[in-house]
Amino acid sequence: MRFQNDDPSFWRSSGAATFLVAALVGAFFLYTENGAHLFGILPFLLIVASPLMHEVMHHGRYRRRGRQGRYPSDDDL
DSSP states (O other): OOOOOOSOOGGGSHHHHHHHHHHHHHHHHHHHHHHHHHHHSHHHHHHHHHHHHHHHHHTTGGGGOOTTSSOOOTTTO
C-alpha cells in the first residue's frame, strides 16, 4: 500500500521563491560591493580545492588496496 504525501515540497512553496529572490539579491550586492575581495580570494580557493578534487575524483580507490599489494581493477569493485 502506497501512502500519498499531500504536503508540497519546499521548493514548490512560496517560501522557496522568497528564499531564492533574497539569495539572488544578496549575491548581487556581495558581488557589486565586494567584487575585488571575491576575486582576490580565487587563487587561494583553487589551492584549497585541488586536494579535495583529487580525493573526490579518485573515489578513495587507493585506500581499498587488498593484501595482495595490487590495486583493484574495476571488475573487482
